[in-house]
Structure formats: C-alpha cells, structure tokens
C-alpha cells in the first residue's frame with residue numbers, strides 16, 4: 001500500500017492559563033467527570049503556569065522523527081494533530097487535504113490497546129476526516145507497540161538509571177513499581193478484540209522491562225490518575241495506596257516506572273513526581289522516578305520501523321517485538337467500546 005504522509009497524533013494540552021478550562025472541557029465532554037475533579041485537575045495545570053509539557057514534548061518528537069526519516073531515506077512529510085488541543089486533528093487533516101495528501105499512517109503516542117489508548121484516537125481521527133469531507137485523506141493507525149524493543153529498552157534503561165540513584169546498600173529492599181493510567185473496569189474488560197488487553201499488554205511490558213532492568217527485585221503493576229465519578233469502579237490499587245502498603249512488607253524504597261506512557265507529561269510530573277513522591281516521603285520510602293522514552297533515539301527509530309512494516313513489501317517480516325501476546329496491524333471495526341459507556 002502506498003502512503004504519502006505520516007501523522008503524529010497525541011492527546012494535546014494547554015499552554016497558557018486561560019486555555020486550561022476549555023482544554024479540560026474538550027477532554028471530558030460527555031464523559032461524566034464531576035466538576036470537583038475538573039477543578040482539582042485544573043489546579044495541577046495551574047501549578048505549572050497553565051502549561052502542560054505534552055505539546056513541547058510532541059514538537060521535540062516531531063523534529064526527531066523528521067530528522068530520523070531524513071537520515072534513513074524515508075521520504076514522507078510528518079504532520080502533527082491532537083485529540084484535545086491545538087493543533088487539533090481536524091485542522092491538521094484539513095491541511096493535509098490542502099497539501100494533496102491521500103493516504104497517511106498515524107503514529108499515536110500511546111503504546112496500548114483499549115478505549116482511551118487506541119479506539120478513542122481512531123474515533124477522533126474519523127471525526128476529523130468527516131469534518132474535512134468526502135475527499136479527506138485516509139488515515140490508518142500504526143500498530144500498538146507495548147512490546148517493541150524501541151519502547152521496552154528505553155524504559156528498562158530508565159529503571160536501571162533510577163535504581164542507580166538510590167542507596168546500593170538498600171537495593172534488596174527496593175521495589176519496582178510500574179504504573180499506568182487507571183481506566184474504568186468496564187473499559188479494561190472491553191479492551192482489545194477479546195477483552196482485557198490493556199491490562200494484559202501492560203503486564204507484558206512490566207515483565208519485559210523488569211527482566212531487562214532488575215530481575216533480582218520484586219515488582220508490581222499499579223494505577224494512577226484515576227478520574228470519573230466515585231461510584232464508577234476503576235482499576236486499583238492507586239499508586240499512592242500501594243506505597244502505603246509497602247513498608248509493612250519490608251520495602252525501604254521504590255523505583256516508580258510509568259510504563260503506560262511515552263513522555264513525561266502532566267500526569268507523570270504531577271501524579272508521580274509531586275503526589276507519589278510526597279506519599280513516599282511521608283512513609284520514609286526512598287523514591288526515584290524512572291524516565292519515559294521521550295525522544296530516545298531507539299523510540300524515534302521505532303516510529304520509522306513501524307512505518308516500514310506498512311510500506312515495505314516484506315513489511316510483516318520486519319516486525320520487531322519481545323512479547324508473546326497476539327498482535328495485529330488493523331483493529332477490528334469495533335473493539336474496546338464498553339457495552340455501556342462509563343457515565
């Protein structure tokens with residue numbers, strides 16, 4: 001199949017205080033998130049001057065992808081569009097149409113399956129195409145990459161580097177705590193063609209990163225950044241509740257590794273570097289937060305590899321992956337949508 005462009009697709013975030021509320025309204029429209037939660041999250045953004053780090057991280061990733069493509073003979077323009085804030089997907093798809101793009105591949109800044117990580121991106125791409133009209137470019141999402149070495153290796157190195165910040169004399173009582181964004185249990189159950197895929201993929205990433213970084217230590221996979229109304233069940237335990245339980249198990253320190261994310265965006269710098277670090281401090285636990293891939297050259301090269309899988313005639317044989325879970329290029333027409341949307 002011939003493609004004439006690549007599109008970086010991300011979540012988006014505000015970059016000035018007056019954009020915080022309109023951004024949060026975009027994110028939560030029709031999602032039943034209580035106003036108290038929105039006000040609380042607005043404070044997190046305002047704590048950083050109303051600037052989410054995520055757009056700058058996307059600009060840096062975009063520049064790195066373009067450089068990598070140029071250095072490796074991939075002659076495709078790279079566009080950037082967000083689900084929730086400027087540059088919005090619909091504007092980007094309109095620009096691609098004006099530039100004569102007919103068929104593009106989308107790299108989404110989430111490694112995983114599930115509604116919020118995969119399906120919602122596809123729905124928003126479809127809505128952007130519908131807004132542009134019948135001759136909008138076709139946009140196909142690249143595959144999920146939870147077990148790709150270009151994702152796993154930067155996370156593993158980061159866990160090793162974080163461990164090296166802690167006292168080596170207390171290594172044996174250090175716990176590796178992997179985190180990912182919590183989602184409603186209904187969304188987790190519906191993730192992937194046969195369900196449960198969000199948690200299963202994260203369990204696989206955790207296993208692979210742990211085996212490469214610190215196989216001698218114990219590890220856990222827990223959740224962060226819970227949203228939604230309190231009566232709707234979400235994946236638990238929350239990372240802070242989990243930390244509280246660790247001293248009784250003889251744990252003296254933690255390396256927290258956000259394997260559910262690709263960059264150090266607000267939910268990493270607030271929920272982990274601010275909140276979880278404070279929780280650990282109160283408990284007397286040593287704390288180090290492992291970095292995310294960001295613009296690690298291996299992660300950037302992975303984007304090119306995923307594109308080549310789709311553009312090279314021998315594409316399917318080029319797939320690099322470390323895990324064993326089933327994997328596919330194109331999601332079934334409908335998966336990941338909970339039977340009843342959380343409200």
Ligand SMILES: CC1=C(CCC(=O)O)c2cc3nc(cc4[nH]c(cc5[nH]c(cc1n2)c(C)c5CCC(=O)O)c(CCC(=O)O)c4C)C(CCC(=O)O)=C3C
Pocket residue numbers: 011012013014024027028031033037038041052053054109110116117181182183184225226227228260265266267
């Ligand atoms: C699985 C998942 C990922 C990982 C996949 C991916 O990366 O896409 C993710 C990423 C992110 N989530 C982000 C921000 C927010 N998420 C919210 C709310 C929600 N997230 C959810 C899930 C996820 N979210 C869900 C089920 C909700 C409830 C509302 C709904 O059902 O949709 C809200 C509303 C306020 C609140 O937190 O309650 C905000 C502001 C940012 C940007 C941070 C920045 O600005 O740097 C990023 C990267």
Ligand SMILES: [Fe+2]
Pocket residue numbers: 181225
């Ligand atoms: Fe979120």
